[in-house]
Amino acid sequence: MFVAWRDLRFAKGRFALMGSVVVLVTLLVGLLSGLTAGLARENVSAVTGLPASHVAFAAPPGQQEVSFTRSRVTEEAWRVWRDAPGVRSADPLGIRTADAAAGERTAAVSVFGVEPGGPLAPAAGGGPGPGRVVLTERAAEELGGLTAGSRLAIGPLELTVAAVAGTAAYSHTPVVWADLDDWQRLGSPGSGSDAASGATAATVIAVDATDGADLAAADRAAGTETQTVADALGAIGSYRSENGSLQLMRGFLFAISALVTGAFFTVWTIQRSGDVAVLKALGASTPYLLRDALGQAVVMLALGTGLGTALAAGLGALISGGDVPFVLDAGTVLVPAAVMIVLGALGAALSIRRITAVDPLTALGSAR
Amino acid sequence: MTLLVHDATLTYPDGEGRLTALDAVALEVPAGTLTAVVGPSGSGKSSLLAVAATLVTPDCGRVVVAGRDTARLTPAEKSALRREEIGIVFQQPNLLPSLTAAEQLLAMAHLSGRPPRALRRRALELLDAVGLADKADKRPHELSGGQRQRVNIARALMNEPSVLLVDEPTSALDHERGAAVLDLLAALTRERSTATVLVTHDRTHLERADRTAVMADGRLTEPLPAA
Incomplete structure (x- = not known):
């Protein structure tokens, strides 16, 4: 990188201009990544935090995709799963969104109905039980700072707060952990009379299965469709559309970064093709020149991305403590930076490959 | 023999036919000698x-270097x-704009x-040899045309080549500076025992050469005696 380093210093205006574009794109990608992760956390953390490997949905009719909103599993299905070979545990989980009220305060919450004392139930304050719920911190805060022993109402139910613990959220609402029987009295979403008929035991079944478990056989017997927890997140409608849009934006930013870097180095390589011809005539090998040019691109990308990432981390730290859902960790800071450098280097590599086509013969007789 | 060109023929595509740039050219250049090749533009010197x-x-023929x-x-x-055996002094200095004279x-x-x-010491010695010891840290745009051409010569000698190929080195210089550059090339050829080929269209340069050959229509005619 003997010549490349000196080119960087000599043409510092041009490289600073390009570097600032990389800084801004990295800043945007970093903020978007943190926001995407923050929104995702508010959408799915209650599901990803379940002590389960799979989620069994009621098999949808036709070719429809499974959905937390439409799924209703029966007690019979749950018993089939509980007794299936290779299944360590299978527990019914009821999910519905409801309005909770405490005094004059109301808040939208997601009521997660679990079996008291079961593996899905939080242990804090003895966990949920008949007439007792465990609130997440945000639910307690939004309801006016409830604490253990406070009273609240969800639909027709009058409940007592057993404990305030955790940060689980589902579909952008804080979770309230309730007794499954209480949850059933709320009724399944959209069903109205299911609770009365007793047909619906829960929304899904949280399954913890060994690697060798025959999930397909259990699905056939129980009339369910099972997915891993990670795949099951796609069954949360708001998560799928929101995450898809944000990831698309992130993808476009990565593509723009690679294209802009590639365009810059295309122009730069054309501008210095005379220098390249001279160096080739003097004996520089093509691999040497390619390494030199790619090294130059990586240095610029690393500096620009480093600065952009630092700015994104700083801004993220400022806003992550407030109301904006923002996650600041290695996954949202370092991974986008690494992708920016790799894609930018790829764009640059495609541009500087024209070095191979420069004819050293043009250095003879050329005026420079 | 440090440079030997034996019956070299070179043709280029030219419409439906081919243009002969070199026609069975033969040239031998021993170490420590300067051979001038003169001829008009388009004669095949380059x-x-x-x-x-x-x-x-x-297309055919042999070229033997070192x-x-x-x-x-x-x-x-x-x-x-x-890199190792051939030094090229370009017609124009062709210096890299981001590098100082020493860095070239x-x-x-x-x-x-x-x-x-x-x-670095060797680079400074070479710059001293071409009279630019005090310009080592100057970039091309800070040097005059003659100074750039002398850096061009010093660069060609940096890796101690056995063959030095010089292409119209004075075309961008006035007579006085051109003469100084040629004197320098002749002196360095003897001092460093390079086999130097000087291509020029200016016959006033021939007095510095040990041997002179004339190029016309791609053919190298009998060497002329030194002027």
Whole structure:
């Protein structure tokens, strides 16, 4: 990188201009990544935090995709799963969104109905039980700072707060952990009379299965469709559309970064093709020149991305403590930076490959 | 013989036919001698330099540089041969704008895989030899045309080549500066025992040459006696 380093210093205006574009794109990608992760956390953390490997949905009719909103599993299905070979545990989980009220305060919450004392139930304050719920911190805060022993109402139910613990959220609402029987009295979403008929035991079944478990056989017997927890997140409608849009934006930013870097180095390589011809005539090998040019691109990308990432981390730290859902960790800071450098280097590599086509013969007789 | 061009013929596509740039050219240049090749524009002088520099492979004939037949070399080996054995003084200085005068020379060392820092003394000695000891830290745009051409010459000598190929080195210089550059080339040729080929269209340069050959229509005629 003997010549490349000196080119960087000599043409510092041009490289600073390009570097600032990389800084801004990295800043945007970093903020978007943190926001995407923050929104995702508010959408799915209650599901990803379940002590389960799979989620069994009621098999949808036709070719429809499974959905937390439409799924209703029966007690019979749950018993089939509980007794299936290779299944360590299978527990019914009821999910519905409801309005909770405490005094004059109301808040939208997601009521997660679990079996008291079961593996899905939080242990804090003895966990949920008949007439007792465990609130997440945000639910307690939004309801006016409830604490253990406070009273609240969800639909027709009058409940007592057993404990305030955790940060689980589902579909952008804080979770309230309730007794499954209480949850059933709320009724399944959209069903109205299911609770009365007793047909619906829960929304899904949280399954913890060994690697060798025959999930397909259990699905056939129980009339369910099972997915891993990670795949099951796609069954949360708001998560799928929101995450898809944000990831698309992130993808476009990565593509723009690679294209802009590639365009810059295309122009730069054309501008210095005379220098390249001279160096080739003097004996520089093509691999040497390619390494030199790619090294130059990586240095610029690393500096620009480093600065952009630092700015994104700083801004993220400022806003992550407030109301904006923002996650600041290695996954949202370092991974986008690494992708920016790799894609930018790829764009640059495609541009500087024209070095191979420069004819050293043009250095003879050329005026420079 | 340090440079040997034997019956080299070079043709280029020209419409439906081919244009003969070199027609069975033969040239021998011993170490420590300066051979001038004169001829009008388009006579094939630059083609001869390109063939001798291994930048172009002749259709037939042989080019031997420092005992190595270049016909058998791969492109990578030809690049290595240019780095180690061939110095090229371009018609225009062709200096890299981002490098200082000393760095132009040190870049040659870097191309050869030698640490530039260790060779800085040699670069400064060469710049001193061409009268630019006090310009080592100047970039091309801070040097005059004659000074740039002298850096061009010093750069060509950095890797101690056995063959020095010089292409119209005074075309951009006035007579006085051109004469100074040619005196320098002749002196360096003897001092460093290079086999130097000087291509020029200016016959006033011939007095510095040990031998002179005339190029016309791609053919190199009998060497003329030195002027």
